[in-house]
Amino acid sequence: MTNQHYGQFCGLARAAEIVGQRWTLLILRDLSVGPRRYSELVAGLPGIPTNTLATRLKELEDEGIVERAAPAGGERSVVYGLTPRGEELGPALDALSRWGAGGMREPREGEIVTTSSITAALRVAAGDGVVPADWDTVYNVRVGEIEVHVVMRGGAVTADPGLLDDADLEITAGPGIRDLLAGTLSPQDALATGVVVLDGDPALFDRFAQTLRVPYSANLLEAS
Numbered sequence: 001m002t003n004q005h006y007g008q009f010c011g012l013a014r015a016a017e018i019v020g021q022r023w024t025l026l027i028l029r030d031l032s033v034g035p036r037r038y039s040e041l042v043a044g045l046p047g048i049p050t051n052t053l054a055t056r057l058k059e060l061e062d063e064g065i066v067e068r069a070a071p072a073g074g075e076r077s078v079v080y081g082l083t084p085r086g087e088e089l090g091p092a093l094d095a096l097s098r099w100g101a102g103g104m105r106e107p108r109e110g111e112i113v114t115t116s117s118i119t120a121a122l123r124v125a126a127g128d129g130v131v132p133a134d135w136d137t138v139y140n141v142r143v144g145e146i147e148v149h150v151v152m153r154g155g156a157v158t159a160d161p162g163l164l165d166d167a168d169l170e171i172t173a174g175p176g177i178r179d180l181l182a183g184t185l186s187p188q189d190a191l192a193t194g195v196v197v198l199d200g201d202p203a204l205f206d207r208f209a210q211t212l213r214v215p216y217s218a219n220l221l222e223a224s
Helices: 011-019 024-033 038-044 050-062 090-101 115-126 177-182 187-192 203-211 218-223
Strands: 066-069 079-082 136-143 146-153 156-161 169-173 196-200
Touching: 011 024, 024 038, 024 050, 024 079, 024 090, 024 115, 038 050, 050 066, 090 115, 115 136, 115 146, 115 156, 115 177, 136 203, 146 203, 169 203, 177 187, 187 196, 187 203, 196 203
Parallel strands: 136 169
Antiparallel strands: 066 079, 136 146, 146 156, 169 196
């Protein structure tokens, strides 16, 4: 555990001691998308000092939040993943993502998007992930060099890294996709202004925009 103790017998204080250190929440975000090798975590967290990453992973392991899996087959690298206790942080991470995104507009100088950040944002936008059972739609989404996919099938919505071969609609977007997910930019305006470019059935884009909607509070939207 971190040496930063608040001296209070309080659940929030204990949580802050464990996950409140610099970079910890982003490490947890990336691992919530899927297990990662150490090198993949480094690549997905530009700017993190490697000694800091090693320290944070050790702290999270000690707390039973992260675990290491032995290499399988010909693999030589250890894979890090969330434990069941680590997965319990999912709703808290989603809530913090929604809250933080409510005050965002354009990226600040030097800020980038990553595969994990886009995947996590789409999962947050999907909410409980419940859609009509007869929907069977695959979306490929590109934001800069980031490639992810969204599947609406069997009454559920999932978002994961990478592209799928059988996509019904290809969506290429810039940072303005945030406004589409926030509901402050209509699908029609997103297309008209070039925020998104489509390849495939455009009728499916309305479904995408209506389903993936981040429920920001009105105050946050006004402040942004």
